[in-house]
Amino acid sequence: MSSACLNVNPQWSPPVQKSMRLLAGVIDGNERIEALPIHAPRGGALLIVKGTSGRLYRIAVTDATGTAEDVSIVVSGATRRTDIVGRGGVDGRPVANLCLHTEADHLPLGDRVVALAMSLADDRETAMRIPLVAQFIAASREMLVDIGLFTDHGPMPADPFMEPPFDLYEEEPEDAWEDEALHDAYEQFMHEAPQDEEEMLYLEEEAAQMREQEALHAHLASLFGETTTVVHEVEDIMAETARPLQDARDAIEEAACMMQDACERLLLAIQRMREAFRNA
Amino acid sequence: MHQMDVLLVTSAAASALPLNPELHPWLQGTPHVALLLVRGASGRYYRVAVYAEPTVPAQHAVVVDGATRHTDIMEGWSPHIVDIEVSLDEQQAPLPTKVVRLVERLMDDRMMAMREPNIAQFIAASRDQLPRIVSFTNDGPERVEG
DSSP states (O other): OGGGGOOOHHHHHHHHHHHHHHHHHHHHOOTEEEEEOOOTTTOOOEEEETTTTTTEEEEEEEEEESSSSEEEEEEEEOOOOHHHOOOOOTTTTEEEEEEOOOSOOOHHHHHHHHHHHHHHHHHHHHHEEEEHHHHHHHSSSHHHEEEEEEEEEEEEEETSSSSGGGGGGGOOOGGGGHHHHHHHHHHHHHOOOOOOOHHHHHHHHHHHHHHHHHHHHHHHHHHHHHHHHHHHHHHHHHHHHHHHHHHHHHHHHHHHHHHHHHHHHHHHHHHHHHHHHHOO | OOHHHHTTTTTEEEEEEOOTTOOGGGGGGOOEEEEEEEETTOOEEEEEEEEEOOTTEEEEOEEEEEEEEEEHHHHHSSSTEEOOOOOOTTTTTTHHHHHHHHHHHEEEEHHHHHHOOHHHHHSSOOOGGGGGGEEEEEEEEOOOOO
């Protein structure tokens, strides 16, 4: 998807439209930012940003009035793309909203979204200035299920009637590293892998998803091949069946003609018999 | 401190390092009481050093350093090691109890990060960022001057 997915309202003022063109240019020039299709008749945008930490952010921009003056910008984050794409709410899922607001509210809409997206694309650096981004990066996927919102005052629960989610988690099992071979393998991985742990996990998940998709495609292809073979066989059978049917139809038509001739002859004979009877 | 060591070595995520200056040259001349290595749930490493205050009897200081790699944290000094400001809970408790609680919190550092933003910032920082940071304080990262 690309900047073509942006919904720019032609009723917006020229500066706003110009800023949206800037946003489109940034999307097209930055592989960490992509736009997804969104149904927003009054204008808006749905962006997915992949941070340097490997975390994914969704920026949903919607205009309530169509004038670009009452615009809501909602930022939510997740560890996996499948958690964040194509879904709205955060309840019960490993997705949390981030209470982020730009300092440049006076700027046109597109400029604000660009600033936000670029900040999230370099989220490790942003985290050094904004602690709530750091807390989002530090939270595990399991923790995000119970966290609804990251604020300046800390994480807030997804359910407002719940206690803060700090004490809801059990500690990591202490025997997690009792298997020495597993521990050694992990140490080797930690020291040899130059990439970030989250990035590696993300890549592994993506690779697993791609393998699943390839297997599904192969399965579908085999099913399609089998279906095509069956269709050809049915066509052959129909062709073979059609020929006797045509022969039968021809025979019936011929028989009908013969019966019609016989009837005509019979009528003629009856007529002659009547005339003969009358003459007699 | 003996009780603390016995408790900690039962966990594979935390261990006491030998106070041997030959193994750890930076210990030379420093009045360490205990040196502990902790691996957090995030994969980050923490070095908890308990010092005896030479001027004040029975007073100790606890210093926590952090790094992203085991090889970094095992070095005495490295640009990839940063100081981390932490608070000890239960001020009235004995020092070993305080240190044990601290180590337990560091072992579950992702959860600790939800309460203490500077821990979150340390977890969020990449290894490449650490040389530009001196310490993670409660007021944010303290950066290298210049």
